[in-house]
Structure formats: structure tokens, C-alpha cells
Amino acid sequence: MVRVGEILYTNVHPFFFYMDREKLSAHSRFIPSIPARLNDAMSRGEIDVGAISSFAYGKDAENLVLMPDLAVTSHGSVGSIFLFSKVPIEELDGKKIALTHSSATSTHLLKIILQRFYGHEKLSYTTMMPVYQDMIAEHDACLLIGDDAIQASWLEQGQMYVYDLGEKWYHFTKMPMTFAVFAMRKQALEQEPEALKALYYDWKQSEEQARADDYEQLAHSVVKDHGGNVRFWQGYFRKLQYRFGPREQRGLLHFYRLGFEEGYLPYDVDHLNVWDIDIGIHSIN
Numbered sequence: 001m002v003r004v005g006e007i008l009y010t011n012v013h014p015f016f017f018y019m020d021r022e023k024l025s026a027h028s029r030f031i032p033s034i035p036a037r038l039n040d041a042m043s044r045g046e047i048d049v050g051a052i053s054s055f056a057y058g059k060d061a062e063n064l065v066l067m068p069d070l071a072v073t074s075h076g077s078v079g080s081i082f083l084f085s086k087v088p089i090e091e092l093d094g095k096k097i098a099l100t101h102s103s104a105t106s107t108h109l110l111k112i113i114l115q116r117f118y119g120h121e122k123l124s125y126t127t128m129m130p131v132y133q134d135m136i137a138e139h140d141a142c143l144l145i146g147d148d149a150i151q152a153s154w155l156e157q158g159q160m161y162v163y164d165l166g167e168k169w170y171h172f173t174k175m176p177m178t179f180a181v182f183a184m185r186k187q188a189l190e191q192e193p194e195a196l197k198a199l200y201y202d203w204k205q206s207e208e209q210a211r212a213d214d215y216e217q218l219a220h221s222v223v224k225d226h227g228g229n230v231r232f233w234q235g236y237f238r239k240l241q242y243r244f245g246p247r248e249q250r251g252l253l254h255f256y257r258l259g260f261e262e263g264y265l266p267y268d269v270d271h272l273n274v275w276d277i278d279i280g281i282h283s284i285n
């Protein structure tokens with residue numbers, strides 16, 4: 001049985017919406033959670049495959065392999081990873097920032113942006129539950145991701161400075177930013193290649209079907225759970241990129257390089273191990 005991590009946020013829904021879960025249940029068990037929990041479960045060997053934070057792949061790269069061409073990426077603004085701040089971003093030095101406990105990529109991305117790109121030196125970070133009002137009550141700024149960030153942006157009435165981290169990353173690097181990757185444990189690939197192939201083809205097919213429908217059916221279902229309207233969600237999905245080609249890979253390697261230089265990664269992740277279904281694992285740098 002393959003244990004499959006399923007991120008609960010809307011941004012990964014295109015991959016899961018049209019999956020044939022009944023057919024897959026013959027060999028796969030789905031475990032839904034927030035990214036940070038799935039990252040930990042993957043590194044402890046409690047799940048075998050699924051979407052995790054791209055940062056978590058960097059931390060555990062030697063034990064993991066990436067599924068080809070699946071990711072959650074933005075080329076510029078992402079629409080659901082926001083820093084809400086009481087002061088302009090240039091004035092955040094010396095201030096207190098609350099971070100959502102659900103993220104690994106965006107929390108490190110924020111630190112890189114503030115420290116490396118804005119040159120801020122003295123920041124205090126507190127990791128918290130993603131409850132906007134609590135976070136902002138005692139801090140100068142807070143970082144939210146996923147549906148929590150979207151909901152907070154709807155609540156916020158224009159009193160705060162709101163920064164989209166995908167846009168900031170693009171502004172300073174001119175590169176895309178990959179937030180989630182689909183990774184699997186090397187051991188699982190040795191033991192369950194056929195089940196992993198079936199999952200891969202279903203994820204790919206689901207994403208293609210969602211895109212071919214211009215995300216309409218998917219958006220209708222998201223409105224029921226999260227509010228908003230169909231056009232909003234269609235626009236959100238259209239803007240996100242679900243490919244993981246050479247440009248996205250270069251952007252991710254650049255993120256790892258900066259993460260290593262800033263001391264967040266224990267080693268320089270200078271290549272990605274990607275699964276080629278016909279050939280096996282190959283290294284990209």
C-alpha cells in the first residue's frame with residue numbers, strides 16, 4: 001500500500017479533483033493535511049509520495065525523488081502567499097513577524113526576501129497557528145499561505161500593506177518560484193513503481209482535465225467550500241503554473257542556493273533527482 005500525502009489547500013486541487021480515487025484505492029491510501037505536517041511525515045517515512053513544500057525536498061534531497069513535471073509554481077504573483085504588514089516592507093527591520101505554522105517554503109522565502117533582498121538584520125519571528133487576527137494583534141507583520149491567506153486578504157480592509165511573495169521573488173530574481181513539488185521516497189520507488197506510475201498519470205491527467213475545462217467545474221466546487229465566486233477561483237488557477245520544466249527547476253535551484261547561503265539548508269542542493277518513467281532517476285543541475 002502506498003501512503004499518499006494530499007495538501008489540503010486549494011492551490012493543489014487541480015491535481016486531485018479528477019483523480020480516480022476508487023481505482024487508486026487498490027494500492028493507495030490518501031492522507032490529507034497541511035504542508036508542514038506532510039513534510040515531517042515524508043522525512044520520517046510515514047508517507048511515501050505526494051505534494052510537499054519545495055523547501056522540504058531540499059532538506060531531504062538524498063532520500064527523495066521528484067515526480068517529473070508536476071509542481072505548484074508562480075511566475076510573478078502567486079495570489080495566496082501574503083505578508084500583511086503594518087509598515088512598509090522597507091521599514092520592517094527590528095520588527096516582530098508572525099509566521100504560519102503550516103509552511104516551510106514560504107517562511108524561508110520570506111526570510112530570504114527580508115534579509116537578503118531588503119538587507120534587514122534584526123527581525124524576530126514567531127511561528128503560530130494561521131489565525132490572522134491573533135497573529136496581527138501582537139506582531140508588526142504576519143505571513144499566511146494557501147486558503148488562510150486568501151481569506152485574510154478578503155477580511156483585510158486596506159489598513160495593511162500586503163505583499164505577494166511570488167511577486168517579490170520575481171522582482172528580485174526574474175525567476176519563477178516553486179512552492180510545492182511532488183516527491184517520493186527512493187525506497188518507495190524501488191518497492192512500488194507501478195503504483196507510483198498510476199498515481200503520476202492520474203495527477204497529470206487531472207491537472208490537464210482541469211485546465212482544459214478552464215477550471216470551471218473545479219471553481220464551482222471550491223466556491224461551495226471556501227466562498228468567493230467562480231471567476232475569482234478560475235483566475236487564481238489560471239495564474240498558477242503546474243509545470244516543472246527547466247525554468248522552474250533553475251528557479252528552485254537558485255532558491256536552494258540562497259537558502260544554503262543564509263544557513264537554512266545544511267548543504268548546497270546543486271542538483272535535483274527527477275524520475276524519468278522510462279529510464280529511472282536522473283540528475284538535473
Ligand SMILES: C=C(O[C@@H]1C=C(C(=O)O)C=C[C@H]1O)C(=O)O
Nearest residue numbers: 053080103104105106146179180
Ligand atoms: C501556492 C501555495 O503553495 C504552498 C506553499 C507551501 C509552503 O509555503 O511550504 C507548501 C505547499 C504549497 O502548496 C500556497 O499555499 O498558497
